[in-house]
Amino acid sequence: MGQAISQGAQSHETRAQGPRLIALAGPFQCGKTTLLEAILAHAGVIPRQGAVAAGTNVGDASAEARAHRMSVEPNVATLDYMGDRYTFIDLPGSVEFAHEARNILPVVDAVIVVCEADARKLPALQLVLRQLEELRLPHFIFLNKIDAATIDVRDALGLLQPASHTPLLLRQIPIWSNGVAVGFIDLALERAYVYREHAPSEVVDIPQGDTTTEKEARYSMLERLADYDDALMEELISDIEPPRDQVFDDLTKELRAGLVVPLFIGSAEKGAGVTRLLKALRHEAPGIEAARARLGVDESGPALARVIRTIHTPHSGKLSLARVLRGVFADGETAISRHGEDRISGLSRLLGASIVKATEAKAGDVVAFGRLDHAQTGDNIVANAKAAAAELAHKGAAVPDPVHALALTVKDRKDEMRLAAAMAKLVEEDPSLVFVHDQELSQIKLFGQGEMHLRVALERLASRFNVAVEQSKPTVAYRETIRHKVTVRGRHKKQSGGHGQFGDVVLEIAPRSRGEGFAFSERVHGGAVPKQYFSSVEAGCQDALAHGPLGFPVVDVEAVLTDGSYHTVDSSDMAFRTAARIGMSEALEKAEPILLEPVLAVDIFVPSDAMSRATGIVSARRGQIMGFGPRDGWEGWDRLETLIPEAEMDNLIVELRSATAGAGFYQARFDHLAEVVGKQAREIVTAHSARANGG
Structure with missing residues (x-):
């Protein structure tokens, strides 16, 4: 039995007060943006639910997201539901934009992980869940597309469990009719609901044929809760039905303690299952007090907020999206960060691309501060006073190493200065972009997290700053x-x-x-x-x-x-x-001069079933395999240690991700210089000479 979190009789768990921040996370194309749209419709923020395919949704409003039909930046929406204020942040699912979550997740109260019962997406789901576990974030799973499911929900639970170190807890089971999920039974409430498209589900009697299944599933849920509650365990052993309040207290406490991950079911596209999900958030998700404790932030002191994203807008200038951790901020106040002081020029709440003015921001709120020129993503800011040195010294999350690169040339030479200024703003918005002018090779280079990541950056460069560039493969620094x-x-x-x-x-x-x-x-x-x-x-x-x-x-x-x-x-x-x-x-x-090429030590991480494909990719790139074995602490993953010439690294990440359903990645560092001989050496020297002579 795990460590008990309660002894004897339980008091009803207190619902968190104040504004809450909830992130939507999960693998690519599992329906996070659609779920956000369903939540907005259910809360009455929008008159009807839009569709991602039609481009009528609130999220993914940027031209790049619409063009590629995918989230390429976080979508933010603040709303009121049943008298409580929530900010939802829909995080991109593509691994190329996963870095966007690094400064957001530490300050959220809870996470809804949207996923499918699809074995191909398990490695990507594991990446998401591991990050949440390391941050000790309470999280729910929303098993989406239940209306199209072809697998029993308990089998789905078994399929998904290897992706999570934390036990998954089945909270609902579907009601089937002719092979289609038409509703669900809530195991905590012991109530049955029938889905109504884009409307709250209808309460019905538990179907006669599902009573046995419901009792078995409920008992399994209670058994899991009893692993951490001695009183509940004694009740189960004595065949005593626990009071409903006690069950909900346990569900809340064990979620907040990170002992279980509740699993809900539904269909985001049809708005099915959203009501129960929102009510679970309302009653069970923690509030800003838990976030402060997790971050080590004192409750007392001057107003404190953390910048989680920087946005440059054409009309409002620079906006610093931040979560208020303590106190109250007002327009016109002085805001101090580790980089300097600024005066707040406007407070706003975001609803997709819409900006709504706010009069103040209190603890728990997520607001955009206007024109904080010194503040950067990840910075703490305080109002009108100097905070503790440790609070002001806080830096943003570590930026992931780049894995893809392009050489850039402006189409019009007069744009060279504008290119540097525009890229400075893009890098401020997205610190995982690296923009350098390589003096030795006389090349401007842009590094990032993948082919799509850099493509979107160049599209923003053209559409927002009117700077057009040509791209090419970066030159290798031969010796x-x-x-x-x-x-x-x-x-x-x-x-x-x-x-x-x-x-x-x-x-x-x-x-x-x-x-x-x-x-x-x-x-x-x-x-x-x-x-x-x-x-x-x-x-x-x-x-x-x-x-x-x-x-x-x-x-x-x-x-x-x-x-x-x-x-x-x-x-x-x-x-x-x-x-x-x-x-x-x-x-x-x-x-007798000889040509040398840089060779990189490349550590490749892939799901175990993709190991043979990964070794083939390395061999095709003149790579040497130096060792391989299980990835430490990652069940079902392997690590491949290789040496690969830098000249062969172009598009390596594209191939790896293609071979691993988007989950594979690598870390590279310079290892040594190796001799290049024969025809290959002659071709390199000839090409270099032609470039040097303007050929």
Whole structure:
């Protein structure tokens, strides 16, 4: 038996007070946005439920979401239901936009996980549930599309359970008629309901043929609750029917403690099952007090909020969407973050793309603060006073490493400055985007979480900022080194009236072990080259390394100054630097230069049944498999340790996700430089030379 959370008689669990924040999460295309639409319709916020396919829904209002028919950013909707205020945030289901949840989830009160009884989506569901478990967030499961289900709900429970470390608790069972779920029995209330499309379900008597099934399912639910309640266990052993209030107290306490995950059923598209889901939220989900305790935020102190998203709008400017954790904020107050002070210029609530002005924001509310120029996503902000240093020092969630990259070129050169300014705003909205100007390769690069992630970023760049770019595959930072040791003389002599220029060096050039870099030393005897010029000779050697015979920077080379000569009048630092550069360039040509490519250590994580597909992908990319085995702490997942040339990394994430129903991912880091030989080396050098010459 698990640790008991109650002893003896129970008092009725207190319903949380104040505004609540509920996230909708789950795998891609399971119906989260449709469920949000059904909730809005049920609460009377909209007159009728729209459809995602028709583009008539409140969420996914951006042009990019409409065009791709998928959530590409969180959808926010604040509403009142039965006298309580709720903010729902519909989180994107695609793994490419999963990072959007990282700063939102820590401050929510509870999560509704929308899913289907589909084995193909289990790995994606496991990713979602693991994140909620790590954050210790209470969460419900809404088993969607029950009207089209072909599997018994208890079989569905068994299918879904491996994705969750926390036990799933069946709260409802369907009523079947001719193979179609036409309603459900609530196991806690012991009531039956018949679905009515886009209307509250109708209470009916439990069908005669379902009474036995209902009693068995209810007893299983109570048994699971009794694992954490000694009093309930004693009642079950003694065949005593527990009072309904006690059952609901246990359901509430065990949900909030993260001991169980209640499972509800319904059809978001038809608005079925929404009433019971909302009432469960109303009575069982915790409020802001639990969120403060989880975050370690004191109840007393100046008004405190956390920025969970940054939005740049064409008419309202910068909006900082935040959850108020403590106190009350008002328009015009000073807001202090770790980056500076701003004056709040307007408070708003969001309903999809609509912005509704608010007069104040109290603890639990989710509001958009206007024009907080210093505040960034993840920052804590306080009103009119300095908070504890730890509160102000809070930073946003760690940004996931990028897994896809593009090289960008503006179509119109006059847009180069506008590109940088526009990308700065996009990166502020989405910190997982990385925008860099690679000086060595003379390329502007954009890194992100996948092909669709970057496509949407470029679409926003064009539609919102009117900056059009062309994209290409990023250039690989090749290097070269030498194979043999050579000795050369570098001589620079120039006479043009007055003082001339004279420098003369003898250099011994040799390869070094991979990764050792450049080294310089001298073995000059008899003052053939004065000591004052040694540093200039070293600088001249390094000058030559910037562009080797093959056209790439040279690495892992040793240069030794062994001899030379000088002129008492014409020798200078510049003359010896030039002589050394000439000598080093000649030596590199003679020492049989070879091409090197960067090789990355890539750790690939995939569901176990996709392991063979993953190894095939690696082999097709000239990769080496260094090891493999189970992923620590992840049942049903494997880890593949590989070495893959950087030149072969393009679209790797696309292939991995295609082979794993969107769940696979990797982590990469530079490992070493490896020699490229034969035809491949010649093709790389030829292509580089053509680009350098404008070909």
